[in-house]
Amino acid sequence: MKNRILLYAVVVFQVAVIGAIALSKGYTRLTGRKIMVKVVPVDPRSLFRGDYVILKYDFSTVDLAKHGFKDEVPPRGEYLFLTLKRGPEGFWALESVSPEFPDTGTGDDGIVVRGLIANEARFSKRADFIFGIESYFVPEGEGKYIEKYREKKELSAEIAVDRYGRAALSKLFIAGKEVRFD
Amino acid sequence: MEVSFIGMYVYIVIAILSPIIWIAGLIFIVRTLSRYLSAARVRSESGKVYLDAQRGRWLDRQLKEWVTAGVITGETEAKIRDRYFWAGRHGGRAVVAKTSLIKVLVTFGCLLVGTGIIFLISHNWANISPWGKVSVIVAGLVLVQCLGIRLLRKERSAKFGHAVIFLGNIIYGGGIWLVAQIFHINAHFPTGVFLWGLGVIPFAILLRSNLNYFFALFLFALWTLLESIYFTKTHLYFVPVFFFVLVPAVYHIRTRTGLVFTYLIGYAWVLTNLYYWTGEEFSPFTLGPMLLYGLALYSLAVFHRHGDRSRYYKAAYYFLAVFLILAACAAYTLLVFADTGALVLAERTNLAYWAISAFLACLSLCGLLYCIRRRKQYGELSGDGVLIASLFGVFVLFLFTGYLGSTAFIYFLPLFVFCVCLHNVHRGGGILLGLSAYFPLWLIFTLARYNSATAIFSMLLVYGACEYAMSLILDAKGKHGYAAANRLLGLFIVFAVIYLHTIKDFAGVVVGPQALACSGDFWLLYTVLYCSLGVLIWRGVFKPLGAGRGIHMRELMAFPLFVVPLLYVSYMRYGGIEVPIAIISNVLLFGYIIALLIISYQHDQPETRAFSIAAFVVLVATRYFDIGLTLVTRSVIFISVGVVFIIGSVLLEKRKQSLKIREPHEE
Numbered sequence: 001m002k003n004r005i006l007l008y009a010v011v012v013f014q015v016a017v018i019g020a021i022a023l024s025k026g027y028t029r030l031t032g033r034k035i036m037v038k039v040v041p042v043d044p045r046s047l048f049r050g051d052y053v054i055l056k057y058d059f060s061t062v063d064l065a066k067h068g069f070k071d072e073v074p075p076r077g078e079y080l081f082l083t084l085k086r087g088p089e090g091f092w093a094l095e096s097v098s099p100e101f102p103d104t105g106t107g108d109d110g111i112v113v114r115g116l117i118a119n120e121a122r123f124s125k126r127a128d129f130i131f132g133i134e135s136y137f138v139p140e141g142e143g144k145y146i147e148k149y150r151e152k153k154e155l156s157a158e159i160a161v162d163r164y165g166r167a168a169l170s171k172l173f174i175a176g177k178e179v180r181f182d
Numbered sequence: 183m184e185v186s187f188i189g190m191y192v193y194i195v196i197a198i199l200s201p202i203i204w205i206a207g208l209i210f211i212v213r214t215l216s217r218y219l220s221a222a223r224v225r226s227e228s229g230k231v232y233l234d235a236q237r238g239r240w241l242d243r244q245l246k247e248w249v250t251a252g253v254i255t256g257e258t259e260a261k262i263r264d265r266y267f268w269a270g271r272h273g274g275r276a277v278v279a280k281t282s283l284i285k286v287l288v289t290f291g292c293l294l295v296g297t298g299i300i301f302l303i304s305h306n307w308a309n310i311s312p313w314g315k316v317s318v319i320v321a322g323l324v325l326v327q328c329l330g331i332r333l334l335r336k337e338r339s340a341k342f343g344h345a346v347i348f349l350g351n352i353i354y355g356g357g358i359w360l361v362a363q364i365f366h367i368n369a370h371f372p373t374g375v376f377l378w379g380l381g382v383i384p385f386a387i388l389l390r391s392n393l394n395y396f397f398a399l400f401l402f403a404l405w406t407l408l409e410s411i412y413f414t415k416t417h418l419y420f421v422p423v424f425f426f427v428l429v430p431a432v433y434h435i436r437t438r439t440g441l442v443f444t445y446l447i448g449y450a451w452v453l454t455n456l457y458y459w460t461g462e463e464f465s466p467f468t469l470g471p472m473l474l475y476g477l478a479l480y481s482l483a484v485f486h487r488h489g490d491r492s493r494y495y496k497a498a499y500y501f502l503a504v505f506l507i508l509a510a511c512a513a514y515t516l517l518v519f520a521d522t523g524a525l526v527l528a529e530r531t532n533l534a535y536w537a538i539s540a541f542l543a544c545l546s547l548c549g550l551l552y553c554i555r556r557r558k559q560y561g562e563l564s565g566d567g568v569l570i571a572s573l574f575g576v577f578v579l580f581l582f583t584g585y586l587g588s589t590a591f592i593y594f595l596p597l598f599v600f601c602v603c604l605h606n607v608h609r610g611g612g613i614l615l616g617l618s619a620y621f622p623l624w625l626i627f628t629l630a631r632y633n634s635a636t637a638i639f640s641m642l643l644v645y646g647a648c649e650y651a652m653s654l655i656l657d658a659k660g661k662h663g664y665a666a667a668n669r670l671l672g673l674f675i676v677f678a679v680i681y682l683h684t685i686k687d688f689a690g691v692v693v694g695p696q697a698l699a700c701s702g703d704f705w706l707l708y709t710v711l712y713c714s715l716g717v718l719i720w721r722g723v724f725k726p727l728g729a730g731r732g733i734h735m736r737e738l739m740a741f742p743l744f745v746v747p748l749l750y751v752s753y754m755r756y757g758g759i760e761v762p763i764a765i766i767s768n769v770l771l772f773g774y775i776i777a778l779l780i781i782s783y784q785h786d787q788p789e790t791r792a793f794s795i796a797a798f799v800v801l802v803a804t805r806y807f808d809i810g811l812t813l814v815t816r817s818v819i820f821i822s823v824g825v826v827f828i829i830g831s832v833l834l835e836k837r838k839q840s841l842k843i844r845e846p847h848e849e
Contacts, residue, residue, distance in 0.1 A: 004331060004386060010384040011327040014354045015320050017377050018361055022316045025365035029312075052363075135368035169366040 025132070028168035032160030035084065035092045035111055039155035039172075052137040053146045055169075057156060059084065059094040059113075060134075065125040067097040073125055074099065074117060074169040081165055082113045082129070091156065101165060114165035133159050149174045239662070243267060286795060287831035288345040289393060293799070294824030296352035298817040300360070312364045319357040326350040334521070338835070344391050349381045351397060372408040375401055383427060390435045399440065402428065403447040410454045420451055436497040437791070443503050449475060476506035497663050639679045644674030666789045673778065673790065677797050680774065683767035684801070771801060 039055050059082055063075050074080060077148040083100050086109045095110065096102075102112060115129030136157075138146060149155050158171040172179040247264060248254045254262070299322070327350040333343030355378040361367075362374060379401035386395035402423060409417040424444075450476055481500035486492040542726045647674030656665035775797050782791035 002831050004334075006388055007331045007334075007385070008328075010348075010381070010388070013332075013384070014327070014350075014381040016359075017381060017535060018316070018320060018323070018354070018357045021358060021367070021374075021377075022313075022361045022365065025367050026312070026316075028417060029365070053367075130368075132368060133366065137363040 025168040028162040028166050029160045029170055031109060031140060032162040032166075032168060034158055034160050034170065035086070036090055036156055036158055036173075037084075038093075039093050039157050042142070045075050054134045055134055055136055055155075055172075057131075057133075059115075059129070059159075060131075061126060061128050062094065063125060064097060064127050069097070069125065071085060073127065076117050076119060078117050079114050080127070080129070082115055085109055086111060111161050112165045113161055115132050131159075131167045133157070133167045136169060136172055146174070146179065223786035238266070284831045284834045285341050285345070285828045286791070288342055290795070291349065291824040291827030291831065292345045293352065294820045294827065295357070296824075298819075298820030298824060299353065300356035302392055315364050316361060319353075319360055321359055323350060323353050326677060342835075343832075344389060344393060347385055347389070347391070348393050348397065351385065351394060353380065354381050355401075370413075372405050372412070375405040375408060379405060383431060387431050392435065392437050392440065395431060395435050395437065396432075396442055396443070399428065399447060403450065406447075406451055407454060410451070416455050419453070424448055424451070427700075433495075436494070438495060439792070441495055441498045442502055445479060445499075445768070449506055470505065476503050479503035501667060508751070514837070594769055606687045636729060639682075642675050643679050646672045646679070648672070649675065666787065668792055669787070670789055673793055677774070677793075680771045681800070681804075682769050684771055768801075768805075771797075775801065 003051050038058050040058055040060070062082070074100070081087060083095045083098070085095040092111065095154070101114075113131060115131050117127045118130045119128045129141045131145050136146070146155070154175045156173045158167060160170050161166075210710070241262075245259050249259050251258060326346060329344035330350055332342050333339045333341075333346055358378055359376050362369065362371075373651050379398050382398040382401060385391060385751070386398050406420040409415065409420075424447075428447075432444050449472075453470060479499055480503035483496055483503050486496040486499055487831050610686055625648075649668050651672075653665040653669035653672065655666060656662075775794050778790055778794035781787065782794060
């Protein structure tokens with residue numbers, strides 16, 4: 001009997017793991033503020049692995065020297081906080097970068113996104129950020145179709161950003177039209 | 183001129199050996215069929231307790247000991263014996279085999295259905311909302327796992343329970359990846375594999391389930407290899423998992439095969455992480471940790487000599503230690519050859535070089551002394567110890583004298599190894615196993631000199647067949663554990679070579695007119711191997727060894743093994759002609775696996791069975807990704823085949839239950 005309880009406990013653990021993974025992004029998507037951002041073409045090398053598309057954004061690579069990081073650039077694996085501002089066309093773009101979550105309010109036209117430094121930027125001062133919104137999974141065989149548009153710069157994405165600065169990818173748009181696979 | 187001479191030479195070898203092989207094969211087929219047709223007789227022996235071959239042998243030994251010690255009388259012994267029957271006695275195979283066949287079928291079925299469901303769901307996702315998808319996954323997972331746990335309650339459905347939980351564990355892992363897809367999570371993906379393993383291992387421990395343990399082990403291995411190879415960094419998190427989860431689990435589940443694989447994964451971890459520790463290319467100096475790992479296992483083997491519980495693992499540790507130490511030595515020689523001896527001369531002024539050499543020399547000397555002193559006490563163990571020590575000695579001798587890089591070493595080492603092999607065939611067992619493991623390594627680096635993949639592969643095929651034949655002799659001598667290991671090694675080598683040829687691109691590269699343009703000494707080595715194979719067959723067929731159970735014709739199941747090298751050699755001969763090698767190899771390999779499956783049931787060899795199943799899975803998985811079908815079609819095929827397997831196993835189980843109930847009344 002005791003053994004069976006333990007076995008059921010393992011099942012609960014398995015469900016908890018799946019739930020936790022789902023919630024990690026699901027929370028952001030449910031509670032976060034939705035903003036629109038431009039998707040930019042990336043280096044065409046290994047763009048497409050399996051059935052997902054790699055996405056990069058205007059603010060994925062940042063010249064930190066322009067944002068006050070003159071002498072010391074944080075090492076790979078550190079988090080920085082990027083403040084985005086709404087542009088005239090409704091797309092959000094980079095405004096400033098800071099090592100801490102900005103205390104001062106960003107207002108309705110500003111939002112803070114947390115990014116992980118993915119490369120060694122000590123000398124070049126150009127940091128590549130990971131926000132956890134770089135992969136868009138698609139049904140089998142549909143990836144090439146999206147990639148074609150990404151090269152034409154007609155791709156944009158709706159991302160949700162929660163109050164901790166965590167981002168989650170929710171929708172993808174081609175020339176303003178949402179991508180659906182019905 | 184040389185080519186045609188060698189061609190003739192091959193034909194002579196084939197001409198001499200072919201009739202023996204074909205006749206042996208034909209007799210095998212006839213005997214197998216006749217045995218299969220008369221299998222109905224065996225079933226009526228129900229009412230006794232069936233033991234598998236291993237337990238049967240244990241009981242056999244114990245009964246003899248009890249009679250000798252006067253615990254029971256001869257009469258009681260006969261009575262006890264009458265209560266049981268097992269493989270190798272009374273022909274208890276049919277029922278034993280049937281029980282495990284059900285297990286195999288239901289496991290296969292669950293594997294296929296699980297994979298099919300995951301593919302199906304992952305394709306048809308678009309119409310459901312994200313949280314709807316998560317609910318479907320969680321509901322499916324809970325449903326399957328609860329069904330599995332319920333099935334465990336009754337003894338008769340317990341094996342289904344294990345398999346269904348295995349299916350649940352596949353769905354759990356699939357769920358992790360699917361949820362990542364649904365929310366477009368591009369997290370550090372090895373963590374997903376780790377979480378998967380973490381969810382599977384408790385089931386393995388709680389249920390003492392080999393199936394689930396091997397699954398978890400595979401996942402943890404994948405996790406650490408992804409971390410260290412894909413993300414190129416030292417992966418220290420694996421160490422606590424290894425020592426505090428995997429090794430204790432092995433002891434708890436009591437699986438020797440699991441122990442061997444677990445430590446091999448540990449070894450793979452050491453190998454992959456060596457580079458990051460030393461910060462340099464793989465060099466002789468990075469081999470130190472490898473040797474130490476082997477030595478640590480050797481001391482663990484010594485540690486496991488006494489006590490009934492720990493003795494169970496002795497052979498496994500012992501096998502591993504010998505294999506790994508020799509692998510490290512082989513890697514060393516390989517490295518030195520790569521630099522054509524220049525390295526040895528250059529390193530002579532290096533202090534580390536002298537330190538390592540001196541350490542190895544002291545080690546071999548101490549080992550030698552220890553083993554000689556304890557020879558009487560530990561019998562076979564000391565014999566093996568002497569061998570390891572002397573191998574070290576030879577190795578160090580060459581290291582010191584700088585001959586390690588010279589051609590002399592190529593000829594000396596195999597000669598030495600081969601002599602000991604022959605000696606051990608005579609003695610039956612012992613170090614043979616370790617040497618068998620060393621031999622292919624040597625072959626690979628020696629043949630690498632000839633720069634011909636065909637040469638290496640054909641040599642390996644013949645060597646695999648030799649290993650298999652050796653296992654027959656060891657079996658006849660009652661060294662079943664060593665026989666099993668040799669057999670597995672032989673089967674694996676042959677499988678690996680044919681498998682590579684089933685891949686179209688690979689087959690096209692390897693098989694070509696260059697095949698016969700090897701130098702003379704290749705053919706010398708090849709003939710030596712082929713002739714020793716012939717000798718082994720001859721001994722097996724016409725002059726059975728051992729007093730009790732000799733080698734029978736039908737035990738020469740190496741039939742498919744022998745035919746394959748022959749075919750290989752012949753198409754090597756016609757290398758210039760276009761032949762669909764990939765297709766031929768696929769058919770061959772399929773036949774080979776089916777033949778092995780039949781062999782494993784007839785001889786009650788669980789390890790052969792496990793091997794053939796694994797081989798089948800690998801072959802099917804490769805072909806699955808080869809052929810250009812859509813996900814939906816693939817999943818439908820997977821699920822249908824899986825359901826057929828599961829239904830078949832349920833029917834078999836029912837039939838077995840009804841036989842059990844009916845037969846006592848008949849008697």
